[in-house]
Amino acid sequence: MEQPIVQLQQVTKRIGKKTIINNLTLDLPLGEVFGFLGPNGSGKTTTIRMMVGLMAMTSGEIKIDGHSIRTEYQQAIRNVGAIVENPEMYKYLTGYQNLVHFARMIEGVTAERIQEVIALVGLEARIHDKVRTYSLGMRQRLGVAQAILHRPKLLILDEPTNGLDPAGIRELRDYLRQLSKEEGIAVFVSSHLLSEMELMCDRVAIIQNGKLIDVRTIKQEGHDALSNVNMLFEVDKPAEAIAVAAELGKDAFKEGDGIVLEANRDFVAAFNAKLVAEGVLVYGIRVQIKSLEDQFLEVTGGERIV
Amino acid sequence: MFNFWKLVQNENMKIYRRPRTYVMLGIMFALMAAISIITYFVNDAHDASSWNMLYNEASIMFMLITVFTIVIASGSVADEFTSGTIKLLLIRPWTRSKILLSKYVAVLLYALGMVIAMLLFGFILNMVLFGYQDATASEVISPLVTGSIIAYMFQFSVLKYISLVVTTTLAFMLATVFRSGALAIGLSLFLILGVNTFVMLLATLDYKWIDYLLFIHLDLTQYLDHNPMREGMTLGFSFLVLAVYYAIFVGLAWYVFKKRDVAA
Numbered sequence: 001m002e003q004p005i006v007q008l009q010q011v012t013k014r015i016g017k018k019t020i021i022n023n024l025t026l027d028l029p030l031g032e033v034f035g036f037l038g039p040n041g042s043g044k045t046t047t048i049r050m051m052v053g054l055m056a057m058t059s060g061e062i063k064i065d066g067h068s069i070r071t072e073y074q075q076a077i078r079n080v081g082a083i084v085e086n087p088e089m090y091k092y093l094t095g096y097q098n099l100v101h102f103a104r105m106i107e108g109v110t111a112e113r114i115q116e117v118i119a120l121v122g123l124e125a126r127i128h129d130k131v132r133t134y135s136l137g138m139r140q141r142l143g144v145a146q147a148i149l150h151r152p153k154l155l156i157l158d159e160p161t162n163g164l165d166p167a168g169i170r171e172l173r174d175y176l177r178q179l180s181k182e183e184g185i186a187v188f189v190s191s192h193l194l195s196e197m198e199l200m201c202d203r204v205a206i207i208q209n210g211k212l213i214d215v216r217t218i219k220q221e222g223h224d225a226l227s228n229v230n231m232l233f234e235v236d237k238p239a240e241a242i243a244v245a246a247e248l249g250k251d252a253f254k255e256g257d258g259i260v261l262e263a264n265r266d267f268v269a270a271f272n273a274k275l276v277a278e279g280v281l282v283y284g285i286r287v288q289i290k291s292l293e294d295q296f297l298e299v300t301g302g303e304r305i306v
Numbered sequence: 307m308f309n310f311w312k313l314v315q316n317e318n319m320k321i322y323r324r325p326r327t328y329v330m331l332g333i334m335f336a337l338m339a340a341i342s343i344i345t346y347f348v349n350d351a352h353d354a355s356s357w358n359m360l361y362n363e364a365s366i367m368f369m370l371i372t373v374f375t376i377v378i379a380s381g382s383v384a385d386e387f388t389s390g391t392i393k394l395l396l397i398r399p400w401t402r403s404k405i406l407l408s409k410y411v412a413v414l415l416y417a418l419g420m421v422i423a424m425l426l427f428g429f430i431l432n433m434v435l436f437g438y439q440d441a442t443a444s445e446v447i448s449p450l451v452t453g454s455i456i457a458y459m460f461q462f463s464v465l466k467y468i469s470l471v472v473t474t475t476l477a478f479m480l481a482t483v484f485r486s487g488a489l490a491i492g493l494s495l496f497l498i499l500g501v502n503t504f505v506m507l508l509a510t511l512d513y514k515w516i517d518y519l520l521f522i523h524l525d526l527t528q529y530l531d532h533n534p535m536r537e538g539m540t541l542g543f544s545f546l547v548l549a550v551y552y553a554i555f556v557g558l559a560w561y562v563f564k565k566r567d568v569a570a
Contacts, residue, residue: 052397054568074399082397088390092324101319104312105398146394 003066005030005079005154005186006051011060013046013210020046021210024060028188030153033180035201035218036190043210044190045085048158051188052082065153078106081152083160087143091132095123095142098131099149106150113149120175121145136163144172148179155179156188161196173200231268233275234258234284241280248274260288310404317412321378327416330374331423337370338363338428346435356436357446357455360428364459367424368466369499375417375470376477376494382409383478383563384487392568406563410478417470421463450532458530465526472524472548472555473498479559498524509535523547 004027013021021043028034038044049055051062053069053076062069067076089098099117103109118127121141131139140163147155155176161169177200180187191197197204198218206213235241238254245252245261248271252261263271268285275282321327341363345354383406386392395405443451443458451458473494481490498521505521516522517536523544528534 049567049569052393054393054396056565056567074401077397078399080397084393084397086390088394090320090391091389093319097319097323101316102394102398104316105400 004028005065006188007061007063008047008051009061009063011047011050011062012058013043013050013055014058019210021050024207024210024212026205026212026215028154028186030186031180031184032202033176033187033189033200035197035204036188036207037192037194037197037204038190038207039192042207044192044207045158046210047207048082048084048156048188048190051156052080052084053077054084078150079153080156081147081150081154082156082158083140083143083147084156084158086162087139089131089139089142089146092130094130095127095134095138095145098142099127099146102146103149109149117145117149120148122171137165137168140164140168140172144175151183152185154186154188158190159192160189161191161193169196176200229262229264230260230288231263232258232260232284232286232288233271233282235275236281236283240278241275244274244278244280245271258284310408313400313404313408314411314415317382317409318415321382321412321416327378330377331420334367334370334374334420334424335427338367338424338431341366342431342435354436355441355446356432356439357441357459359432359436360425361446361459361462363428363432364425364462364466367428368421368470371417371420371424372470372473372498373495374420375413375474376491376498378416379413379474379477380481380487380490380494382413383481384485384490387485388487396568402564403560406482406560410475413474413478414471417474418467421467421470425459425463448531451530461530462527465530468548469524469526472520472552475552475555475559479555482559482563497521506535517543518547520547520551 006026006028008024008026011021011024012019024047036044036047046055050057051064051069053073057070064076065079069076089095090101093101096114096118099114103114118124121144123138123141123145126134126138131142134142140160144157144160147157157176160172160176164172173196176187176189179185180202189197189200201218203215203217205215232255233241235258238257238259241259242252242254245259248267250261250263250267250271252259254260261271272282272285342359345359386395396402398405441455443453443455446455447458476497477490477494480493481487484490501521502524505519508516508519509522517539522535522539525535526541526544529541529544534540
């Protein structure tokens, strides 16, 4: 297998007696949108700060493209474009001057590249206005623009959908997927918005209290006719419905105003007919997909952190 | 290594694209013009010495330039922290030391630019109003000094600029350590202007340690006028004391900036 673009090896951060990040180990391959999910205060931003060298690690090692962020900072950071927390820019400069500012700091960013990036994030109309006059969404776009100016291999975005409108979120999502698939770069996105991550990412790491809890792949494929999926039947008499299911040899359990059981398409139709015949009123039938949110709450135990 | 000058260019952009920089320049010019023009009308014979005017104005304006440079120096570092742009600035293929150095260079260039602008403006203004006179330094300044007035003004400005550099470095260091522009500006102004008012009093005290106070040495022109604040002090000794303070300021700023976890 190809060398991962980012390797976090037993990264630990302690501030005083408090352990912020505890022994975090994670590999990110190229060409993937990787989500970093955790409740507020779980250590997402701290991890990102350590990845870009803004904070020192207490112990462990982070390598980007094989270069240690500690000892070969300049080689490592050259491959990284990032927004850490909010996209803060120089408000008294125009958007264009901000981009020129960051372009000057990295070799090989031409004026054409700046124009290309401006077009890509859709800021042509306002790029020569002062950033002071930008909306949060426009600042977010400018932030993305400065992060991708130098064609990094790794794009780190901390809460990138903050302040974007639904159209903007969708655009960003499509753009990130395109970047990762076509240009083969790794995109590392942190968020506490579960539904957002579900749509955007290939894989998601879940972090809580500074510990990596789980890494899971998000399934993008649909459901075929023969596979069994969890079906929710909304009925007026759940207890009787469960009895009917038992007659047909299925285990069902009550959930809210309905019952849930595993079934394929044919069984759903048969079961529905049987319920009606037995005098149970069926108000609705739908597929119950365990969303990332449910999975997330499951693994984190729905625990409150504050 | 990729062009370090580009970093300085960035810092310059951040100084000169802000209106406040021109407001400062405007205030300085307006003040000088006011002094000269008022003198011109008050003095009916119009025979004030243009050099004397320039010298007096320069003495006042160096104070003003010190204040402005403290503001610019503190803002250069502290504003990056307050606005959060420091995060975007540091995650580039540059060491933190070079980024700090580029800021420092830009601030010193600003101070130099202000001094040159002030001297040029003052020279032209006063020559136009009062006419050019050939004068020796002893006529204009004091009987103790010798040589031409141009040579005197040059040495005067160089020595003032050296003090300006030390003061600026102090403000720069405070801004780096405290990450707060207001605190750095306030503290530097208090130390430089506040303490300067009773430094004369301090200088009369007969304790050895007073020789090593920064404030005693900040005005190097005392040697130019052969009028040192304390008996037996020499220019060389003052340079040495300033150099030690300077090294401490630079070292502290550099160390703190390099080591700090950025969590702004």
